[in-house]
Amino acid sequence: MISFEVPAGVANVSKLVHGLAMGVMRKWARWADDHEHERCEEWVNTMWSLSKGGMMGSMTGGLSRKKKEDKPKEEGEKKKEVRYQNLIMAAAVEELSWGDAGLYLAMPFMGLGGAAVAAAGTEAQREKFLKRFTTADKPVWGAMAITEPGAGSDTAAISATAELDPKTKEWILNGEKIFVTQGKSSVEDSEGFVVAWASRDRKAGRAGIKSFVVEHHTPGMKVTKVEHKLGIRASDTASIVFEDCRVPYENVLGDPEVKEGFKGAMATFDATRPMVAASAIGIGRAALERCQELYEKNGGKLRYGINPNRLTSAERDLMMMESQVRVSRLLTWKAAWMADAGIHNNLEASVSKAKTGKAITWVTNKAVELLGPVGYSKQELLEKWLRDAKINDIFEGTGQINTLVVARRIFGLGSKELR
Amino acid sequence: MISFEVPAGVANVSKLVHGLAMGVMRKWARWADDHEHERCEEWVNTMWSLSKGGMMGSMTGGLSRKKKEDKPKEEGEKKKEVRYQNLIMAAAVEELSWGDAGLYLAMPFMGLGGAAVAAAGTEAQREKFLKRFTTADKPVWGAMAITEPGAGSDTAAISATAELDPKTKEWILNGEKIFVTQGKSSVEDSEGFVVAWASRDRKAGRAGIKSFVVEHHTPGMKVTKVEHKLGIRASDTASIVFEDCRVPYENVLGDPEVKEGFKGAMATFDATRPMVAASAIGIGRAALERCQELYEKNGGKLRYGINPNRLTSAERDLMMMESQVRVSRLLTWKAAWMADAGIHNNLEASVSKAKTGKAITWVTNKAVELLGPVGYSKQELLEKWLRDAKINDIFEGTGQINTLVVARRIFGLGSKELR
């Protein structure tokens, strides 16, 4: 039955994380933006103590666990109660990003690399690589390295290579990765790791691409650059070069053989794209709320119900901003709920990402515009939210790439016809 | 020197045609919309008497003449005074369409077919085919037949054929043409003609396509359908079938040989696209003016100069409508002026058409929306203008096709790379 009732688990997480966002994140938001490439100790330590307390695990374990639990149901079998792990995660990410999207990305956390291990790794790999996120003494990060200077959206064009040394049974990685979120934190500043995508066999195209866990400080791996960015400056975005970097055989995730490895890797996007959308929504909501607050403080009213042509331009913009935030959340929740309910959500994951990336970019732009000099000034966070929001229309697949996914799915066309 | 001063010739034509539009067209606009496939006698007769008086000729001759006069100038030669024939035509078309876009298209007039003769025909052909538009006893129309059921924007895919009968030296036309503006008026209801595009050699692709003047009532030519349309209902839009239709050898326009004939044909778009844009502008201006009038009658004010966020939503929409109409006109005038000044305007012609088609569709939609029940009712012409305007984003190249032209030009890419 159709219901928009917020599950109690979701509401609880929202409330909990909101407190954290309000109490810790907001006060460091401007500082972190001003101090690019510096670590916000209070935030990292707070989150680390919570991670060790199990909070992050309870929030994030869900994303990975669902795949095992949601095996195809037998006909007639009573449907299991949906557990809403993805929805809970979306709610948490929204609140964290409402607090600060940069700090959210910078929190000590297994990240996308850990998620890949959780999703595609064996029990032994999970044990070996993930345990640290709840047991280590100091904060630890995990990262994912996919993009290369010559391969952005076109992941099949990856040129990094992984050669197997038959003698030592080690993988030898070579190549350059860019735009690795928390890359430096993961491999230089903590005892974390990065999951790097590389090709075992470049002639095999997508099927040859595998992912490899590379531990911190592995010889042959080097962080060559940390980017200066438009927004999300609290988060480090690193370039990592692998030069004859040797990785143990057992660090390959999933089947090491060359056969359809790629589809599985792409499928992780179905879980992560709604989370990127959720992050955008948190930023958009922050901007909307602040904008409404200032507008109303300034004597403005929001006259819902009157002829829309009679609203003021600002009023109408505010209402459209509100609608865009709501719509974005509904689409994202739909995608997350489908994952929770074990329904294939490839289309909906891309819908949520494509629409939200664009919608929230617009919302944060409007917020700055509506507030004039106040919006443009660094005295408010509005200008920062605009800068932070934009990344969500870019990473984990640009708006164009996600629209392409949507178009292919609804037209039933393949990548050869609809390019 | 940059100047936006309206040349006296342009202003005079605007004024003259505006009187006609106000006096004759507006009063028949609703009638003509209600009586699809009927001829508006007063309008046709009025325009015919003016055509015979030379007015239409003076307005339209310019479009064709410019090509001869604007041969590449020799360096150092003093620039000739620009004669503004295209600008005059644009102004006239704008006013006629302000009066009624359907009636404008339905006026007895050489039309695109005549324009093709004027542009590509020999002196003898001009004499033979065009004279009638100023001398015939009864109203005459000319038409152009390009589109086919299987070939719309893709004119190179034209499948109509023109075979040369070596014995009689006649062309034998076969094929079906659709969407022929004033097709029925030209070949069945008057002693006019249609210029039909057909291929001499389908293997030769574009180079094989030639245009042929087919006189009214030529055996083998039949009007098989007259469309029922969303708007511009005063104008007939016909399907014409050619079955072994024999046309004298001398009715082929331009070089009858198979070599690069197509480019020339496409080049006529550079002259006609700004005129389609001008027509859209006339409609958009009509809607804007009526909307402003009713808005102000209703106590609304347009407070130019205040913070735009403080405008009412309707006020801001009205201002944006006004800007869109102005922008459309400026782009169109630029394209027309370039033609007048002998500057290649392929890019600008498509810019004017692409932008205007979209802009005016938006303007007329907003007008209906702003006026609510009054806008939606047939008691006003606003709803009609919305319907009429839409064709301008479709014919003479859809918005997409014109954007493609623009993209190819600014990127310097050909049709193989940017498809």
Add this chain to the structure above:
Amino acid sequence: MFSLELSEEQRMIQDTAKSFAAEQLRPRAHECDEKGALPEDLLASAWELGLVSAVVPEELGGGGMKRSAVTGAIMLEELAWGDLALALAMVAPALFAYPILTQGTDQQKKKYLPLLLESKPAPLTAAVIEPVINFDLSELTCQAKKKGAGYLLSGKKCLVPMGSTAQSFLVYAAVDGKPGYENVGGFIVERGQKGLKIGERERNMGLAALDTVGLELAEVEVGGDAVLAGGPSCDFGKLMSYSRVALGALAIGVARAAQEYALEYAKVRVAFGEPIAHRQAISFMIADDYMEIESGRLLTWEAAFLLDAGKDAFKEAYLAKLYTDQVVIKVTDDAVQTLGGHGYIREHPVELWLRNGRGFTTFDGLATV
């Protein structure tokens, strides 16, 4: 808890509406539009589906189904996908009956609700919209002045659906000239009452198949028993929220029809050697429309869900309508654009959807769930 899965009942109603739309409405929509009429048999068979009347309470002889805005939205989307004019004609009696059901006096319920159970469409309708610029539900120009136990109604209405044949009209007016939703009253006016002039069939850009009329009320006298909720005012905001949800669903239905049609057309229409669907300018536009339809539907359903949950949902329904109003304008325009010249001729249905779609910004109060 959060779910977007339809219940069994919802799926059944959706299927019923979907089949009727595909089999009865879509094939006849063009003809109805051109002729400017919905044939009696179509109206009758639509009525027989019982989609509107199921909510009549058992004690009045009805099925006593729980009224659900969500279910109503699902149904209306399907019907509007078939034909908007027919969908609006079908729910016209509900415009009168549902306010009576939820806010009417017992006497009013007994008098009018059983009419829904008749085999022919109940001759009931409502008059909300007024033929003015800047028409605003919170500032109706139609006025109700107190006179004795009743009221004198004066003013003009337009877009009254099925008004040519309706026997009873629920007319909304500002009580004693006061602005605001809270001062709007609903007044039952019977055909033939002194001072009520029912206009000629209206002519609008769209909805040609739907009978709509204007009303002129010149001091029409209404007794105290003919005032909705016993008067003077009613919960007009709630009524309009139901209306906005209905209009949102209808707009999505029209938009979906257009988007699906354009999609199928783009798959088969060949230009430059390939289906035009292979071009991003076309396929991205239609993908974007798909996303906007999803967006509008979810906003509408959420507002509907809140109404079903007994919440106010005034803001949510308003925002959903604002949003879907624009969705249907964009999507139907895109569909015409996708078909190009073929979209501009009346052989294809997209131009009809464009014309119908242009009305949503004006259709306040023209439907309910």
Add this chain to the structure above:
Amino acid sequence: MFSLELSEEQRMIQDTAKSFAAEQLRPRAHECDEKGALPEDLLASAWELGLVSAVVPEELGGGGMKRSAVTGAIMLEELAWGDLALALAMVAPALFAYPILTQGTDQQKKKYLPLLLESKPAPLTAAVIEPVINFDLSELTCQAKKKGAGYLLSGKKCLVPMGSTAQSFLVYAAVDGKPGYENVGGFIVERGQKGLKIGERERNMGLAALDTVGLELAEVEVGGDAVLAGGPSCDFGKLMSYSRVALGALAIGVARAAQEYALEYAKVRVAFGEPIAHRQAISFMIADDYMEIESGRLLTWEAAFLLDAGKDAFKEAYLAKLYTDQVVIKVTDDAVQTLGGHGYIREHPVELWLRNGRGFTTFDGLATV
């Protein structure tokens, strides 16, 4: 008569500005932005071009060039294409001097205009914008109260360009608290005057390289001879029309920079085996941006032309600014989008243009032609 061909003089000025932008500004823009400063040498060499000072009348020792808003617009577009912060710094003295030139008293002209002829940028600027929400030129919160032959100024200003070093400020204020453009006066305030507090260097999303400050005025006393046009009010509408034309041209310059950069990037960036320019989603977006830039430029030039022709052009300049404000927002966002992740990092200039472009809706009065 209608023509879009530049005159010889216009072409010369365009070339000068274009070369300076390409050779001096573009290569140093990133560094200036990161350091938050425009180096003295850059400011000095920009000033040496004489683009601002050419209009000083011959009798005051200047070139006496006829001031042209069209020519100014052409020049500013080129400079902003190079770097917006520098372009704004360059015209900051004109914000003070041009109003004096056209509306100042003889005494004011003699006192201030020769400063433009010095070898270093004249330390003159103006204060228009106020740090409030819904800032409105027609309702300035900065007030001028009559006192004797002069006025007492009170209120706050922000985004005063080159304010840290300026010696003289032209401060606009509502005379005697009356609203409307017609009641705005211009008042010359000298650095160090009692009651004038010049704030710290501001921090904004964009324009990091430009020195802007806030002012606080607490009953700053201004003599009668320091009131623009002799007072009490000036032709503020006209001044703002010139400003809007300037801002329109600057916005187009920034947008064009972004559009051209994105275009070149799309031609060489390969994805899925081909340059991304081959994809309509990219190339149509950039084509659309090209058209919007053309649109905005023509609107701006037309308003400028009308000003040059002695017309009011109040509406035209306002509409041009409204339009170009949106053009620059759209185009710079599209450029970042085209570059994807590379657009988000500060190595490429598009993110800088995005940040600078976001200010135009706020920059009223920040430039003039």
